[in-house]
Amino acid sequence: MSDTQLSARALESKLGEWRTGGSAYRGLADRIRLLALDGRLTAGTRLPAERELGVRLGLSRTTVTAAYRELRAAGLLSSVRGSGSVVRLPGSGAGSGAAAGPGSGSASGDTGVLDLSKATMSALGGLADVAARAAEDLSRHLNGPGFDPVGIPELRAAIAERYRVRGLPTDPDQIMVTIGAQHAISLLARVLVSRGDRVLIEQPSYPHAVEALSAAGARLVPVSVTARGGNGSSGWDEPALLQALRGSNPVLGYLMPDFHNPTGQTMPAEQRTRVIEAAARQGTVLIADETMGELSIDRPDDFMPFAAYTQGEPGNAGMNGQGRGSGAGVRATVVTVGSVGKTIWGGLRIGWIRAEPALIRRLVVALTALDMGTPILEQLIVTRMLPEMPAILERRSRELRAGRDHLEALLSARFPKWTVPHVDGGLTAWVNLGRPVSSQLALAARNHGLLVPAGPRFGVDGAFERFLRVPFCHGVFEMERAVDALGLAWGTLLRHPLPDTGYLADVV
Template identity: 45%
Template sequence: MLHGSQLARLLGRWDAGRGVPDYAALATAVRGLLSDGRLPLGVRLPAERQLAAALGISRTTVTAGYRLLRETGHVTSRRGAGSWTTMPGGARVGAAGIWTASPAPDMIDLGRAALDAPPELASAAAEALTDLPRYLGDVGYHPVGLIELREAIARGYTDRGLPTGPDQIMITSGVQNALDLAIRLLVPVGQPVLVESPTYPNALVGFAARRSRMVTYGIGEAGWDRELLLDILRQNRPRAAYLIPEFQNPTGHLMPVDLRERLPAAAHAAGTDLIVDESFVDLALDIDEMPPPVAAFDRHARVLSIGGMSKTYWGGLRIGWIRAAAPIVQRLAAVRVGVDMSGPVIEQLVAARLLAHAQTVVEARRARLRRQRDVLVAALRERLPEWRFRVPAGGVTLWLELDAPISSPLCRTVEQDGVRLAPGPRFGMDGTMERFLRMPFTLPEADLLAAVDRIVRARGELDRPYRRSYESPALVA
């Protein structure tokens, strides 16, 4: 349940003025929070008397505001039990993933927040071929992965302050495969799960495929509201919670240490397993020392950390992993046998060799992303000053708040001019996030500047009155 003070903090300055009744302004403000993903879906609202006291208004005004929200389908109430936030028509995943056909050669594709391959990959692949003969004498099925790769990844966790052995690591076919296996193990069909809003679109698709009942937690401009997140865990008791604490996709926020400390204990008390996505953990751009992993504070084997090589190294190298307690890894391996048996041996050997060059690769990636981010930030501030965003200290994306709820039409318009973007609704539940847009800074500076120029033109097109055009019919003979 939201406390009155928590909702009041989310609402900020909600009084519309200009002759709008207070109850209507309150309902409009709540709808705005829901549509922007800042107010969770499925959360119980404060009692009318409590919210009235927190806002300094009459209870009658709150009662009328709640009634208006019920009429528009944004609140559902049950006598004696309270009122819950909803969306008209129910909450659904906005799109079935973010796959699109391969772009035309001259398309600036900013729909995919990923980098091209590092130069070290070719030499790592050549070195891996010398390792391959060791494995040719067996059948090639390794459900938990090759030992040398598991050892390399375990060392990485140990270096981050989380002692880890290879028996706590399972290699997967990318991060999405890791998430799918975790969902299959932890979440029975139809059970509730907690997801951030906004969040990674393909995670929403994975939970939707399991017919999970998704409870959302809105990430605001300042990141995670600690007490609200912990309250939602305690009240909803989801079977699993999917979180991205390192440079959250798409907002770029970095979870503070004190929340990392409290999350595992709160999850254990609620009977919730935490699926922690660490895909961007190596891409700190302005931070000298990263906070400890969430799993470093886990005392009850409640945290499954997932990661991979797609974001830091190359998406074409389909290598991911899960870090968990050794018995859980064995259970995951049993689940995997019914999915894909095991990952390809040669790719795992390439990954192990590439990780030997990790320091060189990661430093080069960070320097490149820092330059590209700063170029994109400067261009947006100059050309689109009315758009709001914070500069992330890591990761690969900006999360832009637009000057109007135009994300989807803007993306459709600018694609006709050769720029592909992922609109805000892809990152939330159906009907939300139209005021937001994700823009990665993974492409070269020249492409980013050209993309901004075309976005500016597309934004201007949306302000022009629509004129129907007529074309002469084609001659058919």
């Protein structure tokens, strides 16, 4: 549990545009509730005092007191005299209940709550049998310490071979095994970012990557990525991206070039080369998050891993101790993050980092401050499954095609005024609602048993109130139930019209 003290200024920044024209106390309570349920306010966070928040927001203390009272009644706040007001989540104590938000519940669990906050598929069929066979391999590791900070040799070799097959020659000593992709991103942020460093990031982006980079002290430089539809433009704003590299001189850039989360976009091959070359000129290290990189449904072109688009292998020539370029001729440094969480199963906590051996050594040194290594049995399971990846991906492609087509048809029929961009891979649709009501819709959907993250969850600065991320990787029943819940929630909003303020409408 967190024990963070949140200042009034920090809470105001998180609230964004919360005034809807109704009761001020209810609008404030609803937005704080959404922040808590979405995970943007973690359990244990201490909210600012009522008087302090009132002054900051231009409200009377009575209004803030009424908002806090409503949150306490909903089980989202606990207040103790002398200790202030602390965020809690519905369930037992201050822990998170099944309906608490992202990271809790399941798509079709016993709680009756449908959780679409996670874009991940159920376990691959036959996984339990593979796990049983992998357990037979465990005996040869039992005489050792049981953990290895860099990963067992056979898994590192299997990952390297997978990259080679995909067009990127890789040696096992360029691989470090991690406890999932998020662990890899957090470790890279810890090693490569110092407080105050600028870091280029896509807008929208994967929320937990934003959190990891911010926790490392990064000053984020957002560059927009747009979904297909609307004005016809889509993808990365290349002029802005190149200008951000030149003008901001970021130490690091975090990109999702394949089936970007949440928009589903893929960066064209020629653009990859231009971006990598621009980063090389600035000495910017690029992290390519490829956790969804192989989840093609019907993408017309084959793409190699992002790092394969460098002019020669990334190296350390001209690199100083902080990973910065020292002049012309510096070759691009591209670090790749991957995992099996999206392809095989999210419960199989195996990810990896592909980087030059010198950086791998730095990461291993830093790792010991966080943990001592990745579980061996899970590594053995993945070692057995990686050679079968082509067949696994073919099966996943069929499942995702059916899910995507079904969701597109459901949304088109139920919400003809929404814009549902067609994607050719990945797990999610970035739906344009046509009105800046994503947070209100997500909140209303919870009253109908659906957890779905609001658009601002994916923005660096509270943007994307016109968008909703809807995954299509769940079963037919779950998607139909989700659309029904969205329909009920949308009907609630239509019965109580909200003013179209144009809030951040021009961001994307």
